[in-house]
Amino acid sequence: MLPEILDFSSIRDAYSKGFTPLDLVEEVIARCNASADPAIFITRTPEDQLRAAAQELMARAPEANSLPLWGIPFAVKDNIDVAGLPVTAACPAFKYHPDKDATLIARLKAAGALVIGKTNLDQFATGLNGTRSPYGAPRSVFDSAYVSGGSSSGSAIAVASGLAAFSLGTDTAGSGRVPAAFNNLVGIKPTPGLVPNVGVVPACRSVDVVTVFAATVGDGIAARKVMEGYDAADPFSCVAVPVKLPSSGLRIGVLEGAEREFYGNAAYEALYDAAIERAKSLGATIVPFDYAPFRQAAELLYNGPWVAERLAAVKDFIATNADDFDPAVRTIIEGAKAYDAVGAFEGKYKLEALRQLTKAEWEKVDMLMLPTSPTTYTVEAMMADPIVKNGHFGRYTNFANLFGYAAIAIPAGFDTEGHLPAGVTLIGPGFSDEALAPFADAMHRSLGAGMGKAKEAAIPEASRVADGDDGMISIMVVGAHLTGMPLNHELTGPGGRLVKTCRTAGDYRLFVLPNTTPPKPGLIREPGLAGKGLEVEVWKLPPSAFGNFVNNIPAPLGIGKVTLDDGSQVSGFLCEPYAVEGALEVTALGGWRAYIASRQ
Template sequence: MLPTILDLASLQSAYAAGLSPLDLVEQLIARRRAADDPAIFITQTPDDDLRAAARDLMARAPGPNSLPLWGIPFAVKDNIDVAGLPTTAACPAFAYRPEQDATVVARLTTAGALVIGKTNLDQFATGLNGTRSPHGAPRSVFDRNYVSGGSSSGSAVAVASGLASFALGTDTAGSGRVPAAFNNLVGIKPTPGLVPNVGVVPACRSVDVVTVFAATVGDGVAIRKVMEGYDAADPFSRKAVPASLPASGLRIGVLDGAEREFFGNKDVEGLYDAAIERARALGATIVPFDYAPFRQAAELLYNGPWVAERLAAVKEFLATNAGDFDPTVRTIIEGAKAYDAVAAFEGRYKLEALRQKTRQEWQKADILMLPTSPTTYTVEQMMADPIVKNGHFGRYTNFVNLLDCAAIAVPAGFDADGHLPAGVTLIGPAFSDDALAPLADAMHRTLNMGMGKDRAAVIPEVSHVPQADDRSVPIAVVGAHLTGMPLNYELTAGGGRLVKTCRTAGDYRLFVLPNTAPPKPGLVRQPGYQGKGLEVEVWALAPEAFGRFVQNIPGPLGIGKLVLDDGSSVSGFICEAYAVDGAHEITELGGWRHYMRMKTETEEKDRG
């Protein structure tokens, strides 16, 4: 039986245990038929074609997980070409049937992924709310009265509903981020030019980006890495030079004063403040910054000459088929006729002047953390005031591509009633995509609010998140230094940053060390022992902080090389063997956290 949310680790484990892609396809076909939102897809891959794709994969790569995305199902926003399925951009009269896949789709299927269908969107990717489609409005997976976010609406709902492991969206103004926030997902928004746009119907060609909706940051990063890479056929494709971020003492810019606008939504404002505190607890330095020049840049996207790029994308079709457009989309695109070439240059000059002002703010912070959307609305509210309320969603997203930034949107929790989710977005300079991932992953994991519609889902310990910056020193902790444990402050006070949660190799054993305060475990390696591995956290410390930390470790504990379950090695806590003679062994519990939880429960029962 498949899990509710189809994260990569869960599916790859199921394949290793004997599930076949054909088995998966049959269960997905049943899920699609049972889905209660008829607006998710515009075109589904026919059942028999999906079965045939699974068989072809098994013939091409017979071994389970023999390709990076072997048998992983994904959905594609219907402004991205998939050979054999129509591309409509949510306008039936515009439809055409491509003969070849978009570059990103071709790279994903070559890696073993299976396309399950084309998803609904705000027509011609014009909107952030998901209601501008003749195929209906996909709804939030938590309340059908509420919008799902757009324009990549169907893609987000497909993942959050458990119909796909991941889905492709596009992002011009925030379409790869807002739907993630409204559906408790991760949204990976690459730096413009990192991922090719060949085979994508453009919205604003100069700033469009193909994005990934995923259950976890690690999944999204792994998928992005399959898609990325220079493509000479795309005039905006770039060869990336990865940007780094400080290994410790990361400065995060947050909203301050009059720039904190939530349109009356106190729940989202509270969740934003809670995310700030969570980042602080992870070792970040929180600094206020002036959002005004970023906001002014954001306003250019829809209230400036960049709207003319939307007209450039469809001008011939609009000239003959104006009546086939969604009325709101048509109003926006026809607004481009108010701009001429002079206005385009004036807009460019204004953007560059604002870019200079934002550089002053970037001197204060290494990255920014903003609300993904300051509020949300019901479908009825959005339809009653579609342009103004859609604009509210883009307040903190519209500038990101114009100013050449990378971004990762992560969940931030649910409102006071536990009803609707919100999110925050980490934003960094161009090509900081990998560097943003460790903090984004830690923010998601420490939230502990599940994945997609499954709020009880546990983020898998297996992570595809890139390692911390090479200038930092990774260290694995197993006991009292874990997140939430009494000595964790020794890591955060030294500027430490949580990189990932994972497990040791199977030949480690864990014991309770007697007479330690606070209680501590002893981790001992025993070659030949066949266990399931033990939970550890990998943290990153600056070299000088690492040195100070190690100096304070009391015997019989020390630092040695730990082998992790993926075969890699990392410095971490080990214990001298003599100290565990006669000690209570807790290996079977899987880690110190589980032991401490059981110990606390036992003590409470005894007191009761």
């Protein structure tokens, strides 16, 4: 009854048809027991305890889907407190038993979510690769020879393999984004301070962020909204003042020249270029920017005094238990001894100087789009060179929390063999979390990479991130204005944005209009026709552009209400019936794109 990859809308649909949280728990238990990767979890929620949580939820809120996350199963990185389950931070000697939930866990449980277990991680959340744990190294869901990404390794694998509908990671240097890229997931990295860290084992307390892995942007945002909110017990918690981004004509900063570094991975570079082209097709303006000050800030996280924060988090424990640390983790943390208070202030001064330099770049753009990771490696290669190769993963992630930015990582497709996935990350100013989501969702859908290990899966329409009242006007196009077609520039030029690709209701017919340049179709409706519908696109245009666009439409075409296959109606291209008399009908091909392809 449930799909291979668990997403919110599929679970809610099952609940609306009589499936229960107890039924879901049995399914999750069966999937976990059958999992091929034994390193995903450090501690699973005991089966009877999980069943009891489902029963308690049904007693507390008996109506299906009556809470924001009613019966949604999630996994928790094992550096976050969950009452009744131990915390290890991937160090057995560090284990403790919290008597209450972290603030964000309490909020998720109150919203109806069910904890299925505590997941593996790079020890003390120090690493981006997923191999630094005595509990084993989780592997990529696409090839077990490759790393899962870290430090939130088990959390990403739990979602990508269909065990949980979302999971929690933590992100200091990129740990909520890199594992998303390596496992074809969405990674939601909130602005630092948006989600409270009370009950979270710190890595670098001043820049740590709790993150969400999910199958879709909409699911991840829904979980983040439940977790966020001020908590006075967290000294870095803050009240969000949302930052808006333009509703059209987004300017997106991309890499060029010497700042492009993929460490020889041509396939990942090609996927980044393809994502840039896709952003263009969605109406964005692409702007090369100078990444140098961002890169220099990124280098401070591990080659500057911020590494001393990692020592501050565990200084008492490492003083007595140094031999219990993973060797690479110990090397990094003990590197803090090279810094003193003077070095800390000097590092702060350098960061603020770099922040000033980045302001000139932000004047050019509204958001950045960077490779989530420039490359990936096998577990064997990573273990042979753990510090340097781990550093490669953080080239385009390490700066984000130091500067207080929001970010959403999305799948960008697979390499030339269709083997390993890559990702891109959209990065915006602090508290642009909500504003980033619609474009991130549109990008995820348009790139067609699926969800987790289900590479071919369609992203559920119910999870689409709404733009809100952005003042733009929707229009459906069926022919020469489709993405990649000769007149598409009439939409992208004035700031139009692709909303979705879909189909009309089944009672529409499509004809080739004679003597048109470029070739154009005529769409007419024939009530009672039982067809399969025709492929179309829905775009949004600024009001002024919409008026100009409609004014320039030549007869016999015009704009009218078109019914889509989901029953909704949208303004779109229609043709006067007289114009198709004797014209070639191409309805059976399913759409204009298919007709153009047939001519070639």
